[in-house]
Amino acid sequence: MNPEARYRIEINDRARVLRVGGGETLLSTLKREGISLPSACGGRGLCGMCRLKVLKGGTEVTAAERKKLGEAGLASGLRLACQLRVEGDLEIEIPSALLGGKDFRARVEHIEALTHDIRAIRFRPPADLDFSFRAGQYIQITIPPYAEVKTETARAYSLASPPSQRETFEVYVRRVPNGIVTTYLFEHLREGMELEISGPFGDFFLRESDRPIVCIAGGSGLGPIQSIIQDMIDRHLSRPTQFFFGAVNLRDLYRVEFFRGIEADHSWFRYIPALSGKEADHPYERGLITEVVERKTGTLLEHEAYLCGSPGMIEACLRVLQAKGLPEERIYFDKF
Amino acid sequence: MTTPNLEEVQARMQPGVITLHGFLGHDPRPLAEILAEDNMTVAKHMVTHQQIASALRRLADAARNDLEREVLVEGRYRVTVRNDRGLLPSPWGDGLFEKGEMVVIDPTTGHTFRFNALSLHMIEAHGFYGGRGSPYRLDPLALLEALDLQPLGTTITDLRKH
Numbered sequence: 001m002n003p004e005a006r007y008r009i010e011i012n013d014r015a016r017v018l019r020v021g022g023g024e025t026l027l028s029t030l031k032r033e034g035i036s037l038p039s040a041c042g043g044r045g046l047c048g049m050c051r052l053k054v055l056k057g058g059t060e061v062t063a064a065e066r067k068k069l070g071e072a073g074l075a076s077g078l079r080l081a082c083q084l085r086v087e088g089d090l091e092i093e094i095p096s097a098l099l100g101g102k103d104f105r106a107r108v109e110h111i112e113a114l115t116h117d118i119r120a121i122r123f124r125p126p127a128d129l130d131f132s133f134r135a136g137q138y139i140q141i142t143i144p145p146y147a148e149v150k151t152e153t154a155r156a157y158s159l160a161s162p163p164s165q166r167e168t169f170e171v172y173v174r175r176v177p178n179g180i181v182t183t184y185l186f187e188h189l190r191e192g193m194e195l196e197i198s199g200p201f202g203d204f205f206l207r208e209s210d211r212p213i214v215c216i217a218g219g220s221g222l223g224p225i226q227s228i229i230q231d232m233i234d235r236h237l238s239r240p241t242q243f244f245f246g247a248v249n250l251r252d253l254y255r256v257e258f259f260r261g262i263e264a265d266h267s268w269f270r271y272i273p274a275l276s277g278k279e280a281d282h283p284y285e286r287g288l289i290t291e292v293v294e295r296k297t298g299t300l301l302e303h304e305a306y307l308c309g310s311p312g313m314i315e316a317c318l319r320v321l322q323a324k325g326l327p328e329e330r331i332y333f334d335k336f
Numbered sequence: 337m338t339t340p341n342l343e344e345v346q347a348r349m350q351p352g353v354i355t356l357h358g359f360l361g362h363d364p365r366p367l368a369e370i371l372a373e374d375n376m377t378v379a380k381h382m383v384t385h386q387q388i389a390s391a392l393r394r395l396a397d398a399a400r401n402d403l404e405r406e407v408l409v410e411g412r413y414r415v416t417v418r419n420d421r422g423l424l425p426s427p428w429g430d431g432l433f434e435k436g437e438m439v440v441i442d443p444t445t446g447h448t449f450r451f452n453a454l455s456l457h458m459i460e461a462h463g464f465y466g467g468r469g470s471p472y473r474l475d476p477l478a479l480l481e482a483l484d485l486q487p488l489g490t491t492i493t494d495l496r497k498h
Contacts, residue, residue, distance in 0.1 A: 046425040046432060067429070149352035155422065176420050177437045177450075178355045178472070218403065248404050276405040288403055310419045311434060313403055334421075 010091045011035075012099075020086060026052075027081035035094070036101035036198040038140050042151055043082035049156075050081040052098075056091035058084050101140075101201055104129055105194045109168055114254040117175045118220050119186065120160065123197065124168050135163055135206060135231035136224045136306070138334065139171065139199030143184045152196075155181040158308065158334065159200065160223030162230035172223035204334040206231065207304060211330070212240040214297065214305045216289060216317050218247065221308030222255060224334075228306060229262065229269065238268040242297070246289025246313065248277040253284075272296060290316045300326040307333040342367045348427035349467075359427065359458075361469025374465050377476045382487030388476070389460035391483040392451060396438040414441040424454045433457055442482040449474055449482070 005019035009029070018033050027037055027050050041047035045064025054077055061074055062083045069078050106123035114120050125131045133139075142154040161170040176182045189195075206213075206228050215225045222245055229243065247253050252275075259271040274285035274292040285292045305321050307314050314333050321331055346367040351358035363370060378385060399407040399415040406416045419436030426433065433453040440449045451474055458464040459474065466473030 041425065044425070047423060048432075064429075068432075147352065147356075148350070148358075149356070151352075174420070176422075176435060178357055179420075179435075180352065180356050183356050246403065276403065288401075288405065290401075290403075310403070310436070311421065312400055312417070312419045316401055316403065 007086055008089045009086070010089075012093055012096075022086040022088075024086060025082050026079075026084045026086055026090070026092075029086045030081060031103065034102070035099065036103050036140075037081050037094070037098055038101070038156060038198070038201050039082060039154060041082075042153065045080050045083045048080065051078050052081055052095070053077045053093040054079045054084065054090060055093060057088050058090060059087055095203075098201055100133075101199050102129070102131070103196065103198050104131070106169075106197045108189060108191050108193050108195065111189065111191055114172065116251055118254065119173050119175075120170055121173060121185065121189070122161075122168050122170045123195070125197070131169065131200075132166075133159055133163055133169075133200035135159070135227040136204040137200040137202040138204075138224070139169075139197050140201070141171070141181070141185075142196035142198070143181050143189075146184055146188055149180055149184070153180050154196075154198070156201070158202075158204075158221075158224035158227075160226055162227050162234055164231070164234040170223075172220040174220040202334055204306070204308075204332055206306070207332070209304065210239060211302055211304045213242070214293070214300060214303050214321070214326075215241065215243040216293060216305065216307050216309070216313070217243070217245050218289060218309035218313045219252075221310075221313075224308050225306065226255065226258075233262070233266065238266070240268050242270045242272060244289055244293050244296070245271070245273045246292070246309075247273070247275055249275060249279055250282055288316070289313065290320045293317065294320055294324075297324060300324040303330065305331045307331065342371075345427045348425075348429075354424055354427060357471060359464075359470060359472070360467030361471070361473060363467030363469060365467075367464075370467055371463055374476050375463050378463070378480075381480050381485075383480065383485045384488065385459050385463045387485050387488075388479050388483065389456045391485060392438075392440065392449070392459075392474075392479075393456055395440050396451075396456075399438075412442065412444060414443070415439065424452070426454060426457060428458075428462060430461065431457060440482075445478070445482045447478045447482045449479065 007020055007022045009018040020029050038049040048068045065080050065083050104125055106125045109124045110122040112120040138156045138158045140154045140156050142152050145151055157171040159169055160172045173185050175186050217225045262269050263271045272285055274289050276288045303326055305326055307317050349359040395409050395413055395415050396417050398409040399417040404418045406414055409415045416439045419434050422435045423432040424435055436452050438451050450472055465476055
């Protein structure tokens with residue numbers, strides 16, 4: 001046994017047991033052992049994405065944890081992996097949706113402008129890496145320091161390519177005003193560069209059932225829905241599926257012909273793009289996406305819904321879907 | 337709750353820490369001075385930071401459900417609200433706030449205001465409007481002109497102290 005491996009970390013009731021040297025945060029320690037937890041704040045205890053349950057052991061709770069987790073969260077055993085230092089044995093529980101994450105460098109193979117503010121970035125992972133994921137999951141992209149950004153910075157992006165596309169994978173990224181990572185991806189990233197990737201993560205994926213499906217997306221949220229629908233085609237699933245895509249103006253629409261093609265080839269699929277802006281000369285549905293869903297669907301008692309978009313869109317869609325009888329437990333969306 | 341260390345707060349406001357451009361623009365002054373000057377401006381007009389933040393929030397809330405479509409609010413303001421996934425931490429360490437951008441255009445005065453949930457929090461809780469030269473500075477005088485706020489009574493104890 002390595003004499004420097006002083007401490008024992010038991011994960012998920014000894015599903016995995018690590019022997020580590022200690023002295024680092026649990027987040028860094030797990031990463032070193034090949035278990036990547038998501039983190040969007042550089043380990044400052046701000047984003048809460050690295051939360052897990054500590055059943056036994058653990059250093060003193062930090063002020064950042066008190067703020068982020070609250071007394072109720074702390075009382076239930078939640079801790080932030082970036083705040084807890086490994087200075088003794090630990091028993092921890094990590095959500096299974098986070099356990100599959102790998103760390104690797106991937107080469108940027110292609111960058112394409114999809115709209116005025118959305119880009120597709122295609123990556124090629126190392127040839128010897130088995131990068132498999134469920135349609136709907138996300139990865140974390142870490143960019144290097146640049147300009148006035150002095151540290152590496154990570155953000156989560158949903159995968160837009162289907163799992164069957166084994167040699168490369170794609171994300172769709174929408175530029176965020178004053179955003180640290182999207183500014184880098186739009187202004188500095190070039191084909192041929194490499195970036196640090198972690199993942200896949202997340203429990204946003206198509207559930208196994210026979211229920212009809214409503215998908216609603218806006219902006220770059222089209223990406224994971226596209227992945228799910230392509231995966232359905234690859235797996236010969238033919239559950240009745242309606243895909244509502246909302247945008248403001250014509251310049252915000254993309255992949256229209258792609259989805260029209262799926263509609264033409266697969267009778268179980270309907271694609272309904274909608275524009276809420278003032279432009280008059282177009283063939284698409286008119287109004288907010290919530291208004292279009294309201295008038296184009298009947299009761300949704302038996303359906304499942306998959307939502308991907310801004311928090312505002314998701315809030316608005318939840319209200320409409322629940323009013324149509326869709327129970328909350330069958331409405332899925334990424335909570336990040 | 338311990339009093340925040342303004343030097344630490346100012347460090348977190350630098351470009352590249354929380355946002356690309358940070359919150360201070362080219363303002364060379366210590367944060368305490370920036371806060372004091374804007375505090376004095378607001379106090380002279382007998383309104384509060386909370387009134388200003390509430391007025392902006394009211395306009396943004398009126399457009400939130402329009403999912404980035406521009407809305408005419410109160411028959412005067414053209415408002416667009418965009419929100420993005422992810423959260424921004426307050427430089428004061430007192431919360432996480434939705435990413436995004438709210439734009440309020442007031443054709444009456446010609447002013448345009450760009451802000452987000454974090455900006456509103458920093459005005460409301462700390463009287464912080466951004467440093468000079470910051471593309472996201474919300475000038476208190478311009479806000480007072482555009483928002484038609486009514487002064488409170490004569491006391492200045494409504495104002496938050498730093």
